[in-house]
Amino acid sequence: AQSVTQPDIHITVSEGASLELRCNYSYGATPYLFWYVQSPGQGLQLLLKYFSGDTLVQGIKGFEAEFKRSQSSFNLRKPSVHWSDAAEYFCAVGAGNTPLVFGKGTRLSVIA
Amino acid sequence: EPEVTQTPSHQVTQMGQEVILRCVPISNHLYFYWYRQILGQKVEFLVSFYNNEISEKSEIFDDQFSVERPDGSNFTLKIRSTKLEDSAMYFCASREGPGNTIYFGEGSWLTVV
Numbered sequence: 001a002q003s004v005t006q007p008d009i010h011i012t013v014s015e016g017a018s019l020e021l022r023c024n025y026s027y028g029a030t031p032y033l034f035w036y037v038q039s040p041g042q043g044l045q046l047l048l049k050y051f052s053g054d055t056l057v058q059g060i061k062g063f064e065a066e067f068k069r070s071q072s073s074f075n076l077r078k079p080s081v082h083w084s085d086a087a088e089y090f091c092a093v094g095a096g097n098t099p100l101v102f103g104k105g106t107r108l109s110v111i112a
Numbered sequence: 113e114p115e116v117t118q119t120p121s122h123q124v125t126q127m128g129q130e131v132i133l134r135c136v137p138i139s140n141h142l143y144f145y146w147y148r149q150i151l152g153q154k155v156e157f158l159v160s161f162y163n164n165e166i167s168e169k170s171e172i173f174d175d176q177f178s179v180e181r182p183d184g185s186n187f188t189l190k191i192r193s194t195k196l197e198d199s200a201m202y203f204c205a206s207r208e209g210p211g212n213t214i215y216f217g218e219g220s221w222l223t224v225v
Contacts, residue, residue: 043218097143097210099157099168
């Protein structure tokens with residue numbers, strides 16, 4: 001069965017520090033992988049996606065993610081976090097026209 | 113940039129009442145979805161819709177739920193008799209074709225009292 005695991009429920013980082021949010025997936029075929037961000041009371045905004053090709057993908061707002069097939073991971077990174085990055089981050093997996101399966105999310109808090 | 117729009121942004125309804133949530137997907141998209149997110153929980157798939165019929169649905173999507181594309185632009189989710197546990201954020205989403213990015217709307221907050 002398809003599943004996504006985000007092992008960190010809540011992460012707190014200092015502004016300017018680097019960030020890595022973990023995502024592991026279980027999927028029977030070659031997956032399409034996504035990271036979405038959700039600010040409080042808002043919708044889901046796509047940060048980046050991986051379909052094929054270069055395993056390091058760049059997204060909006062300075063985020064990047066690396067697909068590692070051997071580890072079934074798609075971790076999200078940012079070299080320097082800004083206070084406005086505080087939000088909930090969701091990893092999702094899908095393929096073809098199948099619905100996306102989401103992880104439970106990681107809430108990011110940013111402190112001064 | 114084209115976007116998925118949803119109305120209402122927030123609705124409060126009494127238990128047992130019918131609710132219709134509306135969505136306007138991106139115009140050239142062919143696949144439509146409804147997801148929901150109960151407060152503090154993950155986003156869950158409800159139903160997908162293609163070629164004027166349901167293509168897949170989750171176990172959450174029981175007989176109380178229905179979807180419709182009444183005209184060329186709107187995509188609606190109806191809950192016939194709401195329950196307290198239906199309180200959630202409901203997201204509409206669309207994609208152009210298989211394998212393309214799914215775009216989400218801002219969501220409709222449903223509160224059942």
